[in-house]
Amino acid sequence: xxxxxxxxxxxxxxxxxxxxxxxxxxxxxxxxxxxxxxAVFLLHQTMGAVEENPLDPKRWRVTALxxxxxxxxxxCVESCPSGAVTVTGR
Amino acid sequence: MCDLCMKHGAGGKWYLNAEHYSNEIVExxxxxxxxxxxxxxxxxxxxxxxxGFNAVGMGYKLRIPLVGRIIRHxxxxxxxxxxxxxxxxxxxxxxxxxxxxEDAIAILETCAAEPIIEKNCMCxxxxxxxxxxxxxxxxxxxxxxxxxxxxxxxxxxxxxTRKQAVERFREHNRKGYIGTIWFGPYPYIxxxxxxxxxxxxxxxxxxxxxxxxxxxxxxxVHHHEEDCTGCGACVKFCQFGAIELDAMRKKITINxxxxxGCGLCRHACKQNAIHLHPRDETPGHEKDY
Numbered sequence: 001x002x003x004x005x006x007x008x009x010x011x012x013x014x015x016x017x018x019x020x021x022x023x024x025x026x027x028x029x030x031x032x033x034x035x036x037x038x039a040v041f042l043l044h045q046t047m048g049a050v051e052e053n054p055l056d057p058k059r060w061r062v063t064a065l066x067x068x069x070x071x072x073x074x075x076c077v078e079s080c081p082s083g084a085v086t087v088t089g090r
Numbered sequence: 091m092c093d094l095c096m097k098h099g100a101g102g103k104w105y106l107n108a109e110h111y112s113n114e115i116v117e118x119x120x121x122x123x124x125x126x127x128x129x130x131x132x133x134x135x136x137x138x139x140x141x142g143f144n145a146v147g148m149g150y151k152l153r154i155p156l157v158g159r160i161i162r163h164x165x166x167x168x169x170x171x172x173x174x175x176x177x178x179x180x181x182x183x184x185x186x187x188x189x190x191x192e193d194a195i196a197i198l199e200t201c202a203a204e205p206i207i208e209k210n211c212m213c214x215x216x217x218x219x220x221x222x223x224x225x226x227x228x229x230x231x232x233x234x235x236x237x238x239x240x241x242x243x244x245x246x247x248x249x250x251t252r253k254q255a256v257e258r259f260r261e262h263n264r265k266g267y268i269g270t271i272w273f274g275p276y277p278y279i280x281x282x283x284x285x286x287x288x289x290x291x292x293x294x295x296x297x298x299x300x301x302x303x304x305x306x307x308x309x310x311v312h313h314h315e316e317d318c319t320g321c322g323a324c325v326k327f328c329q330f331g332a333i334e335l336d337a338m339r340k341k342i343t344i345n346x347x348x349x350x351g352c353g354l355c356r357h358a359c360k361q362n363a364i365h366l367h368p369r370d371e372t373p374g375h376e377k378d379y
Binding site: 008039063065 | 131133134136137138145146147148149150215216217218219220288289294298
């Protein structure tokens with residue numbers, strides 16, 4: 001069962017289209033989070049939020065966290081209303 | 091008895107030792123400010139770098155030879171830390187255990203410090219964006235949650251009496267949520283959670299990566315094969331994949347290594363064929379936590 005490090009899945013989220021106060025608030029959309037069976041995504045505040053107001057909507061974004069558990073069902077890509085998610089690699 | 095009980099149980103189970111719920115600990119370690127800072131930015135804990143590493147792509151990092159082993163060791167050391175907590179952005183001393191319904195009721199009735207509060211589960215919020223009010227908090231933690239609007243349930247009443255808290259917990263347990271109790275941070279117990287498998291940030295390291303972030307319960311499931319009719323209702327209740335249905339024999343088989351002893355399968359069994367037994371009296375599983 002030993003897998004090599006090669007062939008990682010890479011999920012990128014375009015923060016020009018989603019999060020950081022652009023377009024839809026990720027806290028209200030959550031389409032990718034709800035579709036994902038192994039719950040790969042994480043909804044969180046960005047790093048600068050600690051000093052400033054952590055509840056500022058500009059400070060929230062989605063990150064693909066547990067990348068190795070991704071089954072590549074591509075539901076996140078299909079469901080994203082702003083087309084911000086891309087799955088590549090392997 | 092697990093290691094935690096040996097050290098902190100005072101002869102019993104660690105989570106039934108009322109000392110860990112007391113406000114004295116809060117004053118001694120100044121946990122009021124610590125917890126406020128921690129829960130204000132709770133969601134970003136996994137993406138924040140600790141010693142140069144964060145949890146993004148954890149599985150890949152753990153597969154790197156040697157480096158992966160160091161990461162695993164450091165993560166476990168941090169979670170099992172018994173030193174006074176210093177950094178609110180690390181999950182220091184945040185170690186938990188699975189508990190069955192009976193023990194949770196014992197905690198809520200006798201040990202838990204007032205006020206008791208019900209809050210939105212932060213794990214479900216950060217991994218699904220769903221606000222599900224199913225975590226129960228005690229003592230100082232309740233005062234802190236009261237100041238953080240995203241954790242407060244939409245219902246108008248979220249301060250609970252002991253009786254209501256037991257009722258709420260029982261409801262979640264029957265629904266199929268795993269009861270867990272957490273040190274947060276060591277030695278203060280303030281969380282009684284009702285977890286679900288892929289969403290819970292505490293179960294994930296243990297189940298997917300083998301990092302001991304949570305211990306198995308003090309109990310293990312035994313079942314009477316004569317009573318089992320092979321209906322298979324318990325199979326989907328087990329979130330650890332420990333129960334399999336043998337369709338030909340019309341019986342279930344329990345994988346004892348995978349059993350965490352949460353006791354949820356009992357709620358599904360109409361024949362009352364499944365029981366919990368103490369883990370340290372089960373041969374071969376005495377030290378399996």
